[in-house]
Amino acid sequence: xxxxxxxxxxxxxxxxxxxxxxxxxxxxxxxxxxxxxxxxxxxxxxxxxxxxxxxxxxxxxxxxxxxxxxxxxxxxxxxxxxxxxxxxxxxxxxxxxxxxxxxxxxxxxxx
Amino acid sequence: xxxxxxxxxxxxxxxxxxxxxxxxxxxxxxxxxxxxxxxxxxxxxxxxxxxxxxxxxxxxxxxxxxxxxxxxxxxxxxxxxxxxxxxxxxxxxxxxxxxxxxxxxxxxxxxxxxxxxxxxx
Numbered sequence: 194x195x196x197x198x199x200x201x202x203x204x205x206x207x208x209x210x211x212x213x214x215x216x217x218x219x220x221x222x223x224x225x226x227x228x229x230x231x232x233x234x235x236x237x238x239x240x241x242x243x244x245x246x247x248x249x250x251x252x253x254x255x256x257x258x259x260x261x262x263x264x265x266x267x268x269x270x271x272x273x274x275x276x277x278x279x280x281x282x283x284x285x286x287x288x289x290x291x292x293x294x295x296x297x298x299x300x301x302x303x304x
Numbered sequence: 305x306x307x308x309x310x311x312x313x314x315x316x317x318x319x320x321x322x323x324x325x326x327x328x329x330x331x332x333x334x335x336x337x338x339x340x341x342x343x344x345x346x347x348x349x350x351x352x353x354x355x356x357x358x359x360x361x362x363x364x365x366x367x368x369x370x371x372x373x374x375x376x377x378x379x380x381x382x383x384x385x386x387x388x389x390x391x392x393x394x395x396x397x398x399x400x401x402x403x404x405x406x407x408x409x410x411x412x413x414x415x416x417x418x419x420x421x422x423x424x425x
Binding site: 197227234235236238239282284290291292295296297 | 346347348412414417418421
């Protein structure tokens, strides 16, 4: 069964600090992995997408990594801002384009 | 370009009542998805349409849930009768395409609407 596990479930960080979110998956055959940001009361918005051959992708202060051998990905947030407070969802696409969603990590940035 | 539109944004009903949600995808997007997102969980696909045809409804509780996309554009999702466990956010998403040998990954990116938060009392 295709599964996506995210950790931690939630975290609290001070403004300006960095944090890293983890995603482990068992989706096979693998097509691509996306990280989505979901603000409270809004739909998810794509931050990054990586295919099998990519091991890092940046979008501003967000940097995603992918290790296709160990089936792990991480999302690193640099110099966090209050607006980074949101849920971050790891979504893995199989080659049939079916998506498997993680439960998300809730990030709270405090001043 | 305009994003995916959903209405209403919030709905509160009592169990055993009926409710309907509406979604208008991004113009030109052939594929439309309805997801159920229970608090603290990731979205779960309920149904996927390709134009006006159903591609995947394997996780749709068909005894109480129904969805249609008659003209291949906007879509409605209905729950009748609602149960307490239906309380969730219902997300609609759309993409240009959905799979196929010649599809590019960018064509399959799903764009999400703001969702409808349903509370069943």
